[in-house]
Amino acid sequence: MTKVEAVIQTSKLETVKTALHEIGVEGMTVLEARGHGRQKGHTEFYRGREYTVDLIPKIKLEMVLVDDMVEKTVQAIVAAARTGKIGDGKIFLTRVDDAIRIRNDERGESAL
Amino acid sequence: MTKQMIQQLAVFLVLCCFPLTVFAHMRGSASPTVATALIAPVVGPDRLAAVEQAAADAKNSADNSWMLASSALVLLMTGPGLALFYGGLVRKKNVLGTMMQSFAMMAVITVLWAIVGYSLAFGSGSSFIGGLHNIFLRGVGLQPDADYSATIPLQTYMVFQLMFAIITPALITGAFAERMKFSSMLLFLTLWSLFVYDPMAHMVWGKGGWLNASLGGRFRTLDFAGGTVVHITSGVSALVCALYLGKRLGYPKQAMPPHSVVISFIGACLLWVGWFGFNAGSALSAGSLATSAFVATHFGAAAAVVGWSGAEWVVKGKPSALGAISGCVAGLVAITPASGFVSPMSALAIGLIAGAVCFWMVTAVKSRFSYDDSLDAFGVHGAGGTVGALLTGVFASSAINPIFKNAHGDVTPSGVLEGNIHQILNQSVGVVIAWLLAAVGTLIILKIVDVAIGLRVPEEHEVQGLDLSEHGEEGYYWETSA
Numbered sequence: 306m307t308k309v310e311a312v313i314q315t316s317k318l319e320t321v322k323t324a325l326h327e328i329g330v331e332g333m334t335v336l337e338a339r340g341h342g343r344q345k346g347h348t349e350f351y352r353g354r355e356y357t358v359d360l361i362p363k364i365k366l367e368m369v370l371v372d373d374m375v376e377k378t379v380q381a382i383v384a385a386a387r388t389g390k391i392g393d394g395k396i397f398l399t400r401v402d403d404a405i406r407i408r409n410d411e412r413g414e415s416a417l
Numbered sequence: 418m419t420k421q422m423i424q425q426l427a428v429f430l431v432l433c434c435f436p437l438t439v440f441a442h443m444r445g446s447a448s449p450t451v452a453t454a455l456i457a458p459v460v461g462p463d464r465l466a467a468v469e470q471a472a473a474d475a476k477n478s479a480d481n482s483w484m485l486a487s488s489a490l491v492l493l494m495t496g497p498g499l500a501l502f503y504g505g506l507v508r509k510k511n512v513l514g515t516m517m518q519s520f521a522m523m524a525v526i527t528v529l530w531a532i533v534g535y536s537l538a539f540g541s542g543s544s545f546i547g548g549l550h551n552i553f554l555r556g557v558g559l560q561p562d563a564d565y566s567a568t569i570p571l572q573t574y575m576v577f578q579l580m581f582a583i584i585t586p587a588l589i590t591g592a593f594a595e596r597m598k599f600s601s602m603l604l605f606l607t608l609w610s611l612f613v614y615d616p617m618a619h620m621v622w623g624k625g626g627w628l629n630a631s632l633g634g635r636f637r638t639l640d641f642a643g644g645t646v647v648h649i650t651s652g653v654s655a656l657v658c659a660l661y662l663g664k665r666l667g668y669p670k671q672a673m674p675p676h677s678v679v680i681s682f683i684g685a686c687l688l689w690v691g692w693f694g695f696n697a698g699s700a701l702s703a704g705s706l707a708t709s710a711f712v713a714t715h716f717g718a719a720a721a722v723v724g725w726s727g728a729e730w731v732v733k734g735k736p737s738a739l740g741a742i743s744g745c746v747a748g749l750v751a752i753t754p755a756s757g758f759v760s761p762m763s764a765l766a767i768g769l770i771a772g773a774v775c776f777w778m779v780t781a782v783k784s785r786f787s788y789d790d791s792l793d794a795f796g797v798h799g800a801g802g803t804v805g806a807l808l809t810g811v812f813a814s815s816a817i818n819p820i821f822k823n824a825h826g827d828v829t830p831s832g833v834l835e836g837n838i839h840q841i842l843n844q845s846v847g848v849v850i851a852w853l854l855a856a857v858g859t860l861i862i863l864k865i866v867d868v869a870i871g872l873r874v875p876e877e878h879e880v881q882g883l884d885l886s887e888h889g890e891e892g893y894y895w896e897t898s899a
Contacts, residue, residue, distance in 0.1 A: 349674065350737060351674050351678075351737070
């Protein structure tokens with residue numbers, strides 16, 4: 306089982322979600338996040354003071370998948386989220402030790 | 418925007434419609450026409466006296482209804498106008514603390530005014546302070562006092578003035594936002610109201626006041642609705658507070674942008690509308706002087722928005738919403754002393770100048786001297802009030818308000834442009850007195866409160882936020898589950 310974490314632009318959430326549903330990914334967690342890689346922020350101006358805002362709003366998607374779904378999912382996310390400019394985001398893959406369904410104690414891949 | 422927030426905003430907007438119902442009722446009572454001359458030959462003296470009394474009563478009713486509506490408008494300026502305006506400008510963790518400071522004034526100053534404040538400000542006494550004759554509002558009944566206004570009950574006048582006494586200390590809270598103890602603020606502003614506001618109000622508006630333009634003052638300062646009494650005193654006091662209390666932790670390096678310009682925007686619009694009560698109500702009647710002050714107020718506000726936003730657009734490249742609403746407040750402040758003395762065109766000029774000057778004060782001057790007047794009480798009220806008070810001396814016109822008369826009863830020029838060069842001196846005296854009384858009085862009172870109970874919250878509380886430390890609450894609790 307693999308955890309897929311994807312940090313994407315906020316404007317791409319709907320497109321990515323639709324793409325994931327189309328390939329059969331049913332479970333995901335969506336978080337609002339702020340961050341930056343190499344993307345520059347912007348300045349805001351309040352009553353004579355300048356503020357540099359360099360933590361940019363992002364969306365983070367998390368899902369845990371069976372291993373043979375992972376590559377399809379990564380490609381779907383990349384295709385839906387890519388604009389070609391700095392700020393598109395990143396995807397990280399990590400191994401998951403176990404998964405448990407709270408409703409009925411199922412464990413392992415059948416819990417996903 | 419969450420659904421909950423939309424619902425709250427909707428309820429709030431509905432509640433703001435209530436003051437409008439007062440205006441609806443007003444329309445029925447005014448404009449009596451008594452053709453006394455037509456009836457006289459045919460009607461007996463008793464009937465005539467009754468008709469004359471009815472006419473006088475109708476005028477009194479019109480004046481009183483406008484004055485009561487104005488009083489309500491001025492209270493609206495503090496709550497929620499100023500509370501929202503200031504509340505939006507602070508960080509989320511301090512929103513309730515900030516709003517509570519304004520709201521506390523609505524409660525505490527009212528009680529103080531009833532017990533002794535009104536007497537000190539408007540009772541007869543010396544040139545500098547009223548006496549204790551009217552404590553517990555003794556003698557303040559429903560009959561008019563001709564010195565103040567012959568057509569409205571004295572209690573109407575008292576309650577109208579009370580709303581000014583409420584908002585003035587509330588303005589100062591902008592200077593020490595986010596770091597003053599609630600208890601210290603209460604003690605400080607109570608003493609300030611007694612020893613700075615009441616004397617200043619007495620000098621400018623009270624019987625025998627040293628600066629009273631219409632009731633025989635030594636230096637006749639023209640201050641229609643409180644440029645000196647309200648704005649200079651609060652603005653200068655704010656500066657003293659900011660310097661005495663010191664900067665907020667992390668200022669100026671740490672970013673502290675307003676947590677909700679939206680809320681400040683709503684507050685500013687309420688201030689603009691409420692100010693019609695503040696200025697036009699200071700005509701103390703529903704007649705044409707109220708119209709004059711109403712128009713001047715509105716024009717001053719609008720021109721100042723243009724002035725501030727124009728300056729900001731040029732200097733910074735974009736006109737911000739916060740800048741626009743700040744400009745509006747600056748214009749309203751500056752037009753306050755002038756409102757019942759100047760023409761509509763002069764009001765435009767005053768507003769434009771005030772908008773630009775206050776923009777400069779708040780951006781350039783504040784950062785050069787780097788004092789932490791958190792919400793720009795000095796930059797807008799102190800500076801705007803000073804500019805407005807001086808420009809009143811320039812633009813005042815006897816055609817609008819024939820306030821100065823010579824020994825023969827002829828009207829004499831009011832302002833410099835009309836030919837009374839002397840008036841700029843009178844205005845300057847008023848301005849200097851206001852500055853001195855505010856600065857010295859505030860310094861002394863701050864010292865007393867500091868020695869007695871301290872002023873600032875401890876560092877951990879300042880970091881945690883005043884909502885939690887002073888009030889045990891959070892302003893927004895949207896993250897909890899159902």
